[in-house]
Amino acid sequence: MDKQRENLTAADKKSEEIIEDKRAVQIADPSKNSVAGKDTELAASQVGYQDLFDNMPNGCVYYKVLLDEAEDPVDLVYIKVNSAYGRNIGRSLSELIGKRVTAVFQELTGEGFPCMETYLNVALLGEPVNFTQYFDQQDKWYSISAYSPQPGYVVEISEDITEQTKAEGERRERERQVALIERVASLGALAAGVAHEINQPLQALKIMADSMIYWYDKGKETSVEKVIESCRKISVQAGYITSIVEWMQDSVNKAWSDAPEEVDVKKMIQRVLILVQERLRAHGIQLRENSCDNSLMVWGDSRRLEEIVIIILVNAIDSFVCVDQGAREIRITTSCVEERAVIEISNNGPAIPDDIIGKIFEPFFSSSKSGTKLGMGLAIVKSVVNAHNGTIQVFSSNQQVTFRIEFPQYRQSV
Known part of the structure; x- marks a missing residue:
């Protein structure tokens, strides 16, 4: 028994010596201790990365x-x-x-x-x-x-991303439907003005036709030259009506399309002026244009941009009720200011009252006392301008009312 105890004691001492020797080696050569630690860290890191790989929510x-x-x-x-x-x-x-x-x-x-x-x-x-x-x-x-x-x-x-994509698709569809409703409302706001534009040449056609019938019934001979001249005038007025109808048809067709395009601002305004020229003439309004020399291009829906100019012009024409015909004037100015295309439409009609000017872009707001206007025209203008990343301001004084519209100028990348 004593011998066994001696052997056990000797073994314990030997183990202690080995442990001490290892400690001494580790102290003498710390790199071995570092390598062992790094191996342990690497193994733990690999386990962590594998766990992350296995349990990450994405495939x-x-x-x-x-x-x-x-x-x-x-x-x-x-x-x-x-x-x-x-x-x-x-x-x-x-x-x-x-x-x-x-x-x-x-x-x-x-x-x-x-x-x-x-x-x-x-x-x-x-x-x-x-x-x-x-x-x-x-x-x-x-x-x-x-x-x-x-x-x-x-x-x-x-x-x-199925749920997000479907939600985005539904959101776009709702926006498309709202845009369509807004477009129909816009066409409704233009309807009265366009009807007037068509009515003017129709009246001219009727007068010329009735005149020829009247003189024929009276047995009065009319020279061929006069008949040809009347036919030429009828052709011009009929062509004017055709251009208005085609514009309306194109606007309705484009109501279903939201594809933007490059729009020449000055050409766009010229197309609008063709549509309202007879109405301007009938109301004795002088139109003055001041266009910048450089081209003005914006990115957007050409028909919608035309509509906002028409709405502002029609409102300006309607405001001249209290202004003598000889003094009625509308001025359209285009310019480029700090990479922005600027359109200013001014008229010398009555000023907009201070208590109203802050409300004119609100839906269903109308200052008309006749009750025949829905008050959607300028609300639509504001919406279209916003949709094109633009801004619109109105300035009013006793001598002039000005709508200033700005859009980012589009420059095609080379």
Whole structure:
């Protein structure tokens, strides 16, 4: 027994000596201690990254590029797949890892992998890509990022954005419907003015036709020259009516289209003036134009921009009731100020009262006492200007009322 105790004591002493020797070595050579610590940290880090990979909410895949005999990339093979990706496509990890992507998607959809060409280009060129992809078999939208961590491999990170995309689509549809309702209201606001524009030449046509019929019934001979001259006038007035009707038809057709285009501001104003010229003449209004020398281009809906100019002009014409005909004047000025296209429409009609001027752009507000106006005209103007990233201001004094509209000037990139 005493011998065993001696042996045990000797063994304990030996162990203590070995431990002390190891401690001494670690103290003498701290690099070994550092390496061991780094190995432990690396192992812990790998476990952490693997856990992050497995549990991240977005789908993540590590692909290897498969080459054919000519060493051209032809397919992808699943190397690593996380659970989120498996859930997204309805497959377990064991059904994916090591499988060719084309075979998996052929089984899933009966078609090839829609991102194959994109991913092979990423592997070939080494340039990352970000894009949105719709998978019709799943009826899902994904936001996808792909990059190549090393030659011959591709990493995909995908986020299911179906709900956001559908919500955005619904929002755009609501905006389209509101825009359509607003457009119809805009056409309604223009209807009275356009009816007047058509009525003027129709009255002229009727007068000329009635005059020829009257003299014919009276047995009065009319020279061929006078008949031809009357026919020429009738043709001009008929052409004017045609231009107005075509403009209205085009406006209605474009109500279903929201495609913007490059708009020449000065040409747009000239088209509007053709539509209102007869009304200006009938009311004895002098029109003065002051256009800048440089071209003024904006990006937007040409018909909607024409409509806002028409609405402002029609309002100006209607305001001249209390102004003598000889003194009636409307001035249109275009200019470029700090990369912005500026349109100013001024008239020397009555001033807008201070208690009203702050309300004129509100829907259904009208200062008309006749009750025949809905008060939507200037509200539509404000809405259209805002939709084109523009601004509108109104200035009023005893001598002049001015509407100043500004839009970002469009310059085509070279």
